[in-house]
Amino acid sequence: MSDIQAQAANLISDLETYTVKDGLKIEERFFYVPLDHSKPEGSTIRIFARRSVPKDKAAKPKDEEKLPYVVYLQGGPGFEVGLRGNSGFAAELYKKGYQVLWLDQRGTGLSTPLSPETLPENVKTDEEIAAYLRHFRADSIVKDCEFIRKILLGDRTESADQKWTIIGQSFGGFCSLTYLSFYPEGLKEVFLTGGLAPLGNGPDPVYEALAPRVIKRNQIYYEKYPADVKRVRFIMGHLASHTVKTPNGGHLTPRRFQQLGLEFGMQGGIDSVHQLVLRSSNDLELFKKISYKTLQSIEQAQSLDGNALYAILHEAIYCQGQASNWSALRVTQRYSQFSWEAVQSLEDTEPVYFTGEMIFPHMFDDYANLRPWKGAAEILAKDASWGPLYDLDVLAKNEVKVSAVTYFNDIYVDFNLAQDTATKVGNVEQYITNQLVHDGIRQDAVDVIKRLLSISKREID
Structure with a gap:
């Protein structure tokens, strides 16, 4: 010893x-x-x-x-x-x-x-x-x-x-x-x-395989809650045109709202997301803003502020002698319906998709407790010196x-x-x-x- x-x-x-x-x-x-x-x-x-x-x-x-x-x-x-x-x-x-x-x-x-x-x-x-x-x-x-x-x-x-x-x-x-x-x-x-x-040696094959599964869960979500197509578009439009802060000082942007789709992989997750969509759209109809209570519920559904390690190392858990280079971002950019900028110009019957277990560089702007690690996150995303797992x-x-x-x-x-x-x-x-x-x-x-x-x-x- x-x-x-x-x-x-x-x-x-x-x-x-x-x-x-x-x-x-x-x-x-x-x-x-x-x-x-x-x-x-x-x-x-x-x-x-x-x-x-x-x-x-x-x-x-x-x-x-x-x-x-x-x-x-x-x-x-x-x-x-x-x-x-x-x-x-x-x-x-x-x-x-x-x-x-x-x-x-x-x-x-x-x-x-x-x-x-x-x-x-x-x-x-x-x-x-x-x-x-x-x-x-x-x-x-x-x-x-x-x-x-x-x-x-x-x-x-x-x-x-x-x-x-x-x-x-x-x-x-x-x-x-x-x-x-x-x-x-x-x-x-x-x-x-x-x-x-x-x-494998990097995350690209992982996200290439998972993106279609996330899309399938989105389709199931909207089949179950068809009225949420317009509700989500309504919410995304508001978030794109207003600065909305979460209770702890983060920013609730359209891309952050999409990250609620992480719950789609859990039992009852589709229903949980619907409840947040319903509350948010109801607030906007009644008050022209999203209430503190709803913002608090959204913040509590997203744990990255309290578990920052999950965000900064998530893509690195796949890397062996290879850089991740923000793999999830590169893969999802191939699918227009993950992009609010692309979907908002389409007919209002077109859904915008929620994302899944994916980490994006913009999270280090949107989440208050990830901001101090933004520079380190960029360094790690470019790091190709990871050892064998x-x-x-x-x-x-x-x-x-x-x-x-x-x-x-x-x-x-x-x-x-x-x-x-x-x-x-x-x-x-x-x-x-x-x-x-x-x-x-x-x-x-x-x-x-x-x-x-x-x-x-x-x-x-």
Whole structure:
């Protein structure tokens, strides 16, 4: 164990432990890890992890060691994991005898949270900010996991007991494939939900595949709510001709309003967007402006101000030796109905399309808390020096069981690209469904976990 690992191990005695409703023991702790794992003696950041133990499976402390670990890797990038009780998919994992480690990935939640106002004092210029942010991708997240695994499990006698299982939701699945590429020896098993990441070197093929899926969701939206064609055009016209500020000082522009389409990939997302469209058009009819309450609702539906890392690194999560060059912007410019400037001159029966999980350079003007990172975002978009995220040779020879639930109608992780990945990674089995979308693990936790555990048995009829 290195000196820095020994330092982190000393924190094990510095725990906060409590019990929550429904019989869960909670342990919360911080680990100090290198900012740059290639420079272990350099500066450090803190990683927060919350361990949940079902007390009915471990009546005594010594029984806890017998429970297998599963580490939950959250979607994102740039989102934390809140305290989860004994419900949803967590409850299903507890029922199967797992203790769960809920990890706030570096830069999120309590893990040295990263936003424009929390940057280190010595990180000031755009170039310094960009260089700092390069340390917050999947490759570094996986190294954090391995660092923590060795502290928690490294002293166990049996080598099999030193491994843990991981479950990756969405971007957490991207991290899982990086984990399999470089540290498969630390893994007992891998579960993926909507997380069979594309294995290319850049985001262009991703957005080229996803743009038609986003268009299809727009068509479904307008078929369900045909009156919204004129409502949305009415709203967009108002936003184009007026300066509309959100409660926190951002700008609600037509292009920002279109970004509500991010919700189209979630269960009930189409209905949620309709409600915001209805409220906005109603306000304009009654008051000739959008009310504070509606602006607040729109702002709350868009989380980029509070999760700035999601915006600035989103295209970089696909990059290996290649620059992103604002891929989503370049791809969507091929489709006129993503452009209000193009649609407004057409008949009023022509819809303007909402965008999906896409990051654009103008977001760094429209969102108040992204503005300080505008210069760094431009630098990162032009950066072609990104290191490898996957090792295709290792993945092809993979022997760790990978069990995946894959969503046919996913507008965040393209189904066809996911199938291409499945052919390139050894020992992958899938349950494929068109009855759930990207948040299936939350919407039907019982079925999703049941399917994963069933696949894991590798029983063939």
